[in-house]
Amino acid sequence: MSLTLEELSVALKATLHGDPATLIEGVATLGNAGPGSLGFFSNRRYHQFLRETRASAVILAEADREECPVATLVMDNPYLGYAQAATLLNPEPVASPGVHASASVHGSAHVDSSAHIGANAVVAEGSRIGAGCYVGPGSVILEQASVGEQCWLGANVTLCRGVQIGKRVRLHPGVVIGADGFGIANNGEAWIKVPQLGSVIIGDDVEIGANTTIDRGALEDTVLEEGVKLDNLVQVGHNVHIGAHTAVAGCAAIAGSAHIGKRCTIGGAAAIGGHLEIADDVHLTATSGVPNSITKPGVYSSGVPIQENKIWRRNVIRMLHLEDMAKRIKALERKLK
């Protein structure tokens, strides 16, 4: 699809400097962009690419405009502009409505006539698939699950019994929603299973990355509020509650009954303990470990960066004897008083 710079400036609410009739066919990085391409400049690191760009136009902030040799679309958040322009210029393919001949849809399921059910997908008893949904090949929607309108489920997704998915939700391949939480009680000899009787409620406009797992609640429900974004291979334990517009990067682990606020960002491979609360607007950098509640908004960290192995070997031994080191400092201070 192609749009003129004028059409784009209106859609992005950006100020255009350049020929309004210039035709844009796609977005590209500044380094790769050629005629017909729209670049964007949101990272000072790529400064040199801006000066040398061969793009037809660039989305950027006013302050950077004079460095740009070509037409510009000026707006405060060029990265947002890039997202919007890329969406306009690359409309998603629309799947044809209907159920593939190889799919298995139970007679009691309700599949909207505008929905697409892919090859070898399974829609079980009593489940509901809303208008305009795409259910990818090999996906399995189990009993009494419901999927709101305009959802997109990639291939080999699994929705377990009774889970409820909002509208415009995107679930990437391999996602599992509503498997049993890790509930076990010890009888002195063995672990007894605690039945997981709650469900999972996913709000509107949530997106969930490939092979991520979200467990059903033990007694109440696991909840992701609207606009939550999860990356790949994230684990969300039973009875977790994630507030609206919180984003969680890949491989993060969120233990059961954690309650995470709104508008948080959780870095990759972070580990959040169970039965704790994280306030709204908390930002955790990658590999943060969170054993206790966080009551104040802010940025928190705990990762330890790499060193050359031979230096690390010496430092890590000291790390295991910090208590002793602290006592020796104390003793020295006493002597010198």
Next chain:
Amino acid sequence: MSLTLEELSVALKATLHGDPATLIEGVATLGNAGPGSLGFFSNRRYHQFLRETRASAVILAEADREECPVATLVMDNPYLGYAQAATLLNPEPVASPGVHASASVHGSAHVDSSAHIGANAVVAEGSRIGAGCYVGPGSVILEQASVGEQCWLGANVTLCRGVQIGKRVRLHPGVVIGADGFGIANNGEAWIKVPQLGSVIIGDDVEIGANTTIDRGALEDTVLEEGVKLDNLVQVGHNVHIGAHTAVAGCAAIAGSAHIGKRCTIGGAAAIGGHLEIADDVHLTATSGVPNSITKPGVYSSGVPIQENKIWRRNVIRMLHLEDMAKRIKALERKLK
């Protein structure tokens, strides 16, 4: 399903204080419980909910009984009582025996007539599915794999060639058992594959969480003894041996040839190195890193908790210079001697 308090007290071996005829229809949290519900009290943090509960009865320990305004079922381990009561009050739906028309079962496979094979599931050549099993939609049982009686396999589970699953095993959606372990040998220019010729043996009453992966052995077998419980997204490398009744929380990584004892608990996102031994009754807290064997039972930890980012930035720099700090303390001590 509903049971009287008398029936529950017998089943749970709990002492009843209250009307034996009271009908219980389900379990609930103390805060949410209403008439007909059974609550439980096992965490002092929820003390206030006990005093104000509207449950018909509460499972609790003798010491807490006088704080409870309603009928009680007294037992030493109320959390276990809750697990047992919830199981009794919520019997699992029984799947109808038979093979779904869309499933593909090889002529040489043996599927017990009481087993349920779901839609679009695949049971390959020479494999065996025991009595009373449930094989969910989209699951794939590859050649010569065997599944003992009364197992439950969720949707999109994969059992690779020749793996052996015990009785009453539960495998949640997306589980992969028996994929090749990570065996590679370097020929100076490239990695050569080491054939993975062992299998996986899963004991009775094991439960494995969604998208968890358990690799087959290189020469001998990977083994999970009876009663082992794994959470979601756990990685179990080739030739690992996990002792009976050990429980492993989500996102833990267990490298090849690790030998873990019985009755251990491994916290979430823990990382256990390869070719080491962990004794029976070892407990690792979340995010523990285990590079060497653990020979004594006990509780072990290594996680570093978060701090505010600006404080962490200062501390983490010091962490990278601990060796130097230790030397300076030593020098000070010498001067003061």
Next chain:
Amino acid sequence: MSLTLEELSVALKATLHGDPATLIEGVATLGNAGPGSLGFFSNRRYHQFLRETRASAVILAEADREECPVATLVMDNPYLGYAQAATLLNPEPVASPGVHASASVHGSAHVDSSAHIGANAVVAEGSRIGAGCYVGPGSVILEQASVGEQCWLGANVTLCRGVQIGKRVRLHPGVVIGADGFGIANNGEAWIKVPQLGSVIIGDDVEIGANTTIDRGALEDTVLEEGVKLDNLVQVGHNVHIGAHTAVAGCAAIAGSAHIGKRCTIGGAAAIGGHLEIADDVHLTATSGVPNSITKPGVYSSGVPIQENKIWRRNVIRMLHLEDMAKRIKALERKLK
């Protein structure tokens, strides 16, 4: 399959000491090997097993030969010899060509006549499956994806739209290649999706472990060069580039736009930040955290090993006050000057 020691010595380019006609039927660990078995000795830890082995022959280095009571195949890298011998002695079963009756292959897809498409697999519009490929049951090859010759895809693998897989690539069950990267832009109120317009290019002889995920690029492609080996549950973000013959162990997380060199080894559960470069021949030990570029080859680490919980509790508190400790040392030094 069985081979004589002579045949093996030729194939492995090893020096034989013993009867060339001895028949070998398989490989085994030194401890388990009996007559007809070939053992190997590459780890000094298993010294005692060598002295007592009942194997028909052992692959080992010249220096260890005199300790061995049986025939030997001498070569510099016995572990490589084991890999080669195991491959020769255990040829993989060859799947019969053809499309299973329950598979769904789109009319516009090109499946080579020598390829095997398993039960309930899906091959979508415009995709290509090369000669000699095995596509396991339940796998889904989406639109315009292409798979080179002699590839092996386990069960329930997902290849998303347009991804390109080289020759002799092995993808284990549950792998997802080409799901959308985690691209989101904030409009001040909510996250807006950044369309992921790039693809994934996988080189020849790559192997990828179970349930690992590799995201498609945002504007350009995510690339794994030839001979890369990934273990299970690894996350590879969008626009990552992994150099030839790099090996990544289980549960490692690689954030978007990381550029990793050739011949690197990344330990299990390592976490690599986004938008950074790692030089060729870098080796990261398990649980390393990499927030910045690594410009020099070498071995790097940052893991913190476990301690007994009660000792760790005291040390970890000190870890959170290192800045203060450093200042107190400084003050002591000043006083003593």
